[in-house]
Amino acid sequence: MxxxxxxxxxxxxxxxAMLFASDGMLVASAQAPLTQHYPxxxxxxxxxxxxxDKTLACALEVIPKAGGAAMIAGLGITxxxxxxxxxxxxxxxxxxxxxxxxxxxxxPLCAAMREAGHEDGVQQRTGLLLDPYFAGTKMRWMLDxxxxxxxxxxxGTLAFGTVESWLVFKLTGGAAHISDASNASRTLLMGLxxxxxxxxxxxxxxxxxxxxxxxxxxxxPLAMTDPSLFGCAIPITGMAGDQQxxxxxxxxxxxGQTKATYGTGAFVLTCQGARIPxxxxxxxxxxLTQIDGARTYAIEGSVFxxxxxxxxxxxxxxxxxxxxxxxxxxxxxxxxxxxVIVPALAGLGAPHWQADARGVIAGLSFASGKxxxxxxxxxxxxxxxxxxxAAFSADGAPWKTLRIDGGMSANDWMAQxxxxxxxxxxxxxxFVETTALGAAMLAATGAGVYDSLDEAARAMRGELARFEPxxxxxxxxxxxxxxxxxxxxx
Numbered sequence: 078m079x080x081x082x083x084x085x086x087x088x089x090x091x092x093x094a095m096l097f098a099s100d101g102m103l104v105a106s107a108q109a110p111l112t113q114h115y116p117x118x119x120x121x122x123x124x125x126x127x128x129x130d131k132t133l134a135c136a137l138e139v140i141p142k143a144g145g146a147a148m149i150a151g152l153g154i155t156x157x158x159x160x161x162x163x164x165x166x167x168x169x170x171x172x173x174x175x176x177x178x179x180x181x182x183x184x185p186l187c188a189a190m191r192e193a194g195h196e197d198g199v200q201q202r203t204g205l206l207l208d209p210y211f212a213g214t215k216m217r218w219m220l221d222x223x224x225x226x227x228x229x230x231x232x233g234t235l236a237f238g239t240v241e242s243w244l245v246f247k248l249t250g251g252a253a254h255i256s257d258a259s260n261a262s263r264t265l266l267m268g269l270x271x272x273x274x275x276x277x278x279x280x281x282x283x284x285x286x287x288x289x290x291x292x293x294x295x296x297x298p299l300a301m302t303d304p305s306l307f308g309c310a311i312p313i314t315g316m317a318g319d320q321q322x323x324x325x326x327x328x329x330x331x332x333g334q335t336k337a338t339y340g341t342g343a344f345v346l347t348c349q350g351a352r353i354p355x356x357x358x359x360x361x362x363x364x365l366t367q368i369d370g371a372r373t374y375a376i377e378g379s380v381f382x383x384x385x386x387x388x389x390x391x392x393x394x395x396x397x398x399x400x401x402x403x404x405x406x407x408x409x410x411x412x413x414x415x416x417v418i419v420p421a422l423a424g425l426g427a428p429h430w431q432a433d434a435r436g437v438i439a440g441l442s443f444a445s446g447k448x449x450x451x452x453x454x455x456x457x458x459x460x461x462x463x464x465x466x467a468a469f470s471a472d473g474a475p476w477k478t479l480r481i482d483g484g485m486s487a488n489d490w491m492a493q494x495x496x497x498x499x500x501x502x503x504x505x506x507x508f509v510e511t512t513a514l515g516a517a518m519l520a521a522t523g524a525g526v527y528d529s530l531d532e533a534a535r536a537m538r539g540e541l542a543r544f545e546p547x548x549x550x551x552x553x554x555x556x557x558x559x560x561x562x563x564x565x566x567x
Contacts, residue, residue: 239256256292
């Protein structure tokens with residue numbers, strides 16, 4: 078049997094198929110953009126058919142590079158978490174557009190549940206807060222507002238799932254309706270100690286338990302693809318939400334090890350081992366791994382806007398033509414000239430959790446230009462991360478080093494600014510696409526290429542670059558004071 082691993086990496090703005098060798102080397106890759114739909118302010122949607130069609134097309138492009146499907150030992154899936162798809166399990170067709178994790182339309186429902194006193198109990202059970210970010214309230218909204226979804230529920234043909242569940246359903250020709258434990262832990266519908274979705278939580282959210290997938294391990298013989306898709310069946314042997322996959326890809330498998338992914342948003346996870354996290358600083362508890370039924374957990378802080386801020390500067394303001402220009406602009410000046418950006422373009426995530434917050438640009442003068450705005454945008458990454466660092470420390474999970482990845486982490490100026498503002502060493506792997514690498518590690522473990530996830534991580538991780546802090550305390554505090562003032566205005 079070949080040791081090739083196929084990974085389907087379904088993100089927010091694109092979907093990819095990536096072919097890995099067993100040592101973690103990338104052999105081939107194909108990528109396609111995903112259309113973003115914004116029907117109203119605060120609403121973000123995807124077309125589930127487009128997700129499936131483009132994922133399938135990417136897979137068909139790279140599989141021949143392995144010599145055919147028979148040469149692939151296992152398939153791993155990693156995905157944008159919290160995005161909800163509703164489909165008919167009989168026809169296999171979606172019933173409406175997917176509601177994306179960034180979408181804020183369910184804030185009134187979340188506010189009503191908070192006012193009714195449900196948040197403390199929900200957080201104790203699930204590790205999550207009552208926020209539109211999470212999948213369960215999106216399911217409830219679909220039931221209340223999309224007649225096709227309600228009719229399917231009444232007929233008993235409704236299937237709900239996050240994106241990995243949708244892809245597995247399509248990959249297996251409708252034979253499997255499953256979700257891995259990491260994605261299931263992001264729904265508000267599964268307790269951190271539970272093996273499956275919880276009937277009481279489903280009743281609280283008004284989501285029929287019968288519409289939900291079965292919860293599985295994250296590595297192992299999970300399902301088989303329909304042989305008609307690729308010429309022969311490929312075993313699906315690994316699944317994880319994107320941030321758990323990145324944490325695994327960074328080798329953060331021991332308690333205290335921390336990674337931050339800077340993609341569309343920014344997501345920090347610290348491994349907690351077998352201990353279930355209980356945050357008092359509005360951080361989240363989540364499943365990190367589940368293999369052979371045994372779980373490890375992580376404490377998580379989620380920032381909604383990171384790379385999407387640079388995308389906004391590029392596409393909406395025309396400050397840069399390509400995102401990479403921000404590094405040269407940041408280096409072209411000695412400071413931001415007092416300009417501070419609070420990127421609350423989709424509300425504020427952890428540790429503030431203010432869905433109605435809006436973005437702020439402060440400190441503008443006639444001397445402010447595109448260099449100052451670009452530098453302030455990059456500085457906002459360190460400011461937001463510093464807020465998370467303080468919250469993690471207060472929850473008893475201080476960071477000793479920070480391992481970074483994601484598209485923005487390739488920016489050396491930003492990586493150094495993180496080290497300076499946090500006052501700790503920042504490490505970056507040579508291969509920054511650790512989300513896909515983590516899915517490959519899971520799939521390789523599940524396929525028996527490696528005996529354990531630890532063994533896969535040791536074999537497949539590459540070289541590291543290190544950034545050491547060099548900023549003086551007074552400069553750091555001056556910047557943080559400006560940040561806090563602008564944050565208050567948001």
